[in-house]
Amino acid sequence: MGAKTSKKQSTKLKTVSNSEPSAEELKKLYRDMLLMRRFEEKAGQLYGMGLIGGFCHLYIGQEAVVAGAYAAQEPQDTVITAYRNHGHILVSGIDPKEVMAELTGRAGGCSRGKGGSMHMFSIENGFYGGHGIVGAQISIGTGLGFAHKYKEDNGVCLAYMGDGAADQGQVLESYNMAALWKLPVLYIVENNQYSMGTSTKRHAAGEFYKRGEPYGIPGEQVDGMDVFAVKDAVSKALAHIRSGKGPYILEMMTYRYRGHSMSDPAKYRTKDEVSEFKDKRDPITQVKSMLLDGLASEDEIKAIDKEIKAIVNEAAEFSKTSPEPEAEELWTDILVAVDE
Numbered sequence: 001m002g003a004k005t006s007k008k009q010s011t012k013l014k015t016v017s018n019s020e021p022s023a024e025e026l027k028k029l030y031r032d033m034l035l036m037r038r039f040e041e042k043a044g045q046l047y048g049m050g051l052i053g054g055f056c057h058l059y060i061g062q063e064a065v066v067a068g069a070y071a072a073q074e075p076q077d078t079v080i081t082a083y084r085n086h087g088h089i090l091v092s093g094i095d096p097k098e099v100m101a102e103l104t105g106r107a108g109g110c111s112r113g114k115g116g117s118m119h120m121f122s123i124e125n126g127f128y129g130g131h132g133i134v135g136a137q138i139s140i141g142t143g144l145g146f147a148h149k150y151k152e153d154n155g156v157c158l159a160y161m162g163d164g165a166a167d168q169g170q171v172l173e174s175y176n177m178a179a180l181w182k183l184p185v186l187y188i189v190e191n192n193q194y195s196m197g198t199s200t201k202r203h204a205a206g207e208f209y210k211r212g213e214p215y216g217i218p219g220e221q222v223d224g225m226d227v228f229a230v231k232d233a234v235s236k237a238l239a240h241i242r243s244g245k246g247p248y249i250l251e252m253m254t255y256r257y258r259g260h261s262m263s264d265p266a267k268y269r270t271k272d273e274v275s276e277f278k279d280k281r282d283p284i285t286q287v288k289s290m291l292l293d294g295l296a297s298e299d300e301i302k303a304i305d306k307e308i309k310a311i312v313n314e315a316a317e318f319s320k321t322s323p324e325p326e327a328e329e330l331w332t333d334i335l336v337a338v339d340e
Helices: 002-009 023-048 063-072 086-090 096-103 136-151 169-180 227-245 271-280 283-292 298-321 327-331
Strands: 010-014 078-080 157-162 185-191 219-223 248-253
Touching: 023 063, 023 086, 023 096, 023 283, 023 298, 063 086, 063 185, 063 227, 063 283, 078 136, 086 096, 096 298, 136 157, 136 169, 136 185, 169 185, 185 227, 219 227, 227 248, 227 283, 283 298
Parallel strands: 010 219, 078 157, 157 185, 185 248, 219 248
Antiparallel strands: none
């Protein structure tokens, strides 16, 4: 059965959408992606000032993946991802002030300053982290899919991973379980082409969207720099999953402009390679051009830019002035063994 259907289940790179988005949809997507971009730029500044400790992995360049996927989600859906998670939690509806305060380790943060950059949480908004162990979120995301099926709430877990995590053994174990039980999970591989400093060409055999073929899981490779291609592919995948057919894999071909983390000078890439994406394939520039092609004026675009700048500046100021957590906070949200 699997050998006969595997070739049909995987398709080639899906590029720009044929649908005609409305002006309001374009403005929403532009605003969401611009918020992520400006937020991350400000986070980079705060890190350079020593206000953010530990690791900090910026999402600059990959904004179309999260913005497009979120536009296709339903309220009952859940999201889980790895440590490059600022963009994912920002679009979930949480206040940017809480996200930035979490970066600076303050009590006003979404995890009360205890999670930092890599371990954010907002279950109220359907966001289950932010996980620092490479690939671990996929096992948890598969469990979230099981919870959706058990509760019969028609929800789907969107479980994100990077191209490095996609090589982890627990990912394939999760594929097997999800396929066996037809769990409602959409696995999204954000292939930004470098696992830390190692090109995918040097560590990954084959293509990630085909990794589910032995289990009968369909997959697609999508232009992750095109927010509309992302939205269309996610919409199709979610419809497949909600119909009870089990999991789906989407490989988003995207690109990060910065290093793996703030400590990475990214010397393993040429300037020409980075410029090719920035100058010709930037997802925000694409949507801005569409808006200016008769759907919005320069003044409207400037108003959105000004609004986002104010939101990010306010978030940065809050992250500096919010108090640090009290010492007692060390004893909350932990499992304690009690002797009887």
